[in-house]
Amino acid sequence: MHHPTTMQKNDHPFDTDTRVEAIADGSFAATISDRWTALGGVVNGGYLLAACLQALRQMMPFPDPLVVSAFFLRPGTPGPAEVHTELARKGRRSATGQARLLQDGAETARVMATFTELRQSEGRTLLLSDRPDLPPPWEAVDPMAGRSLPGVTMTEMVEFRMARLPGWWHGRPGGDPSTEFWMRFKQHRDADLFSLALLVDAAAPAVLDIGVPASSTIELTVHLRAHPAPGWLACRARTRHVLGGYHEEDFEIWDTTGTLVAQSRQLALLPASR
């Protein structure tokens, strides 16, 4: 069957840029692309995490990442990389492994992840918070319409729709680092669990609304809760506690059926003010 408006899943930049190739037992070659840079031109951490998950996927006896934690040790650089994986434990219903992303022999990121088969989870379901309250995407504002941010190549890959533009966007930070918006890949690729691990880190940091220029991620934990339905994703990002520059950012992604599909928290650091 022919899908004229839908790019084949594995031709999308997300798929080509996170593709890994086995080079030895548990080791994979990857190529870090320059198409996923964030504020300051740095390679996005969620993208590095997604590449590590694609390597772990090759050796895991279960298909779905469930919980992943990434420590970012050095800035990623566009160019060749290796991912060294290790299976730490294989159980009946889940397995846990580790991936180390190496560039020029130095470790860029270390990822631990538990995989399972989400569709076989049989326990109770109870959602006690509301999904983001947003106008339909086609009635919402595209913050990037006709614009681009120098060095921020991710805005060519991911698009957003908002009820209104955040204050910091106009140079008037409102002081409340808490936002809701729609998000999806450009070029017609629906999200899956692996790309959700990138998307939780794909928006501008919520703390920009307290008047800071940037935020750098130290650690990112992502819970993958359900396979997302096709289409737009409703997101909520929030920072409540900044101490000595360190702050958490909580992020939720809900699909259009009203299911929480991913939930993440990162610990990040404001740039030194001088």
Next chain:
Amino acid sequence: MHHPTTMQKNDHPFDTDTRVEAIADGSFAATISDRWTALGGVVNGGYLLAACLQALRQMMPFPDPLVVSAFFLRPGTPGPAEVHTELARKGRRSATGQARLLQDGAETARVMATFTELRQSEGRTLLLSDRPDLPPPWEAVDPMAGRSLPGVTMTEMVEFRMARLPGWWHGRPGGDPSTEFWMRFKQHRDADLFSLALLVDAAAPAVLDIGVPASSTIELTVHLRAHPAPGWLACRARTRHVLGGYHEEDFEIWDTTGTLVAQSRQLALLPASR
């Protein structure tokens, strides 16, 4: 100076039960105690995490754990253990390492942690949420007064004070897994950053209030934000999203000066219902 009511810090069960002894380069001997068991008689995950952090502390060039992630691979067992550590990266302001807790040759838990010196953090501070709204501890209810829970030895180590007892305590779960309470070690030991990593996992799971008997932790991430002031700790535990039995538990610990000192999130699983 003599402190008649204060046990010397390193004589407290937390200190003796998380003590490690170097046995080789980066490897430590530990003894998992039976004094930190939770519901079902299982060794508490936060306690295993704290033991791993005590080992990492020995080889880290910075004194304070800042962000730690623990994956629990197998149930811990009272008895001998080894902790194998590795320094992944040493930077100017922080360092990141890994600890593997081994019992009988099998890996019980794997911990990644970034250490820093918190008192040297110079960035901005902004707290946008309120600390738990609780009556003074001496006017609050001690849920364990005159009681003990069979197999739950942690209740001899940690004590709680609540505005009122939760519904599940009386066999009438209220359906809202969200609680606030005071907590501290028994036997007069104030908390430090290392014990906060245990204390975020020391209370009964918030989900008991939806009528489930237990919850098992898969992964626990803890952000240590500030050295806690002496005395009682004000805590908030909350679960909002249960999907197929998997659920997050968010936990905050505030000290009596009104500072958020620790924030954690865990992914946990309800027991299979059959």
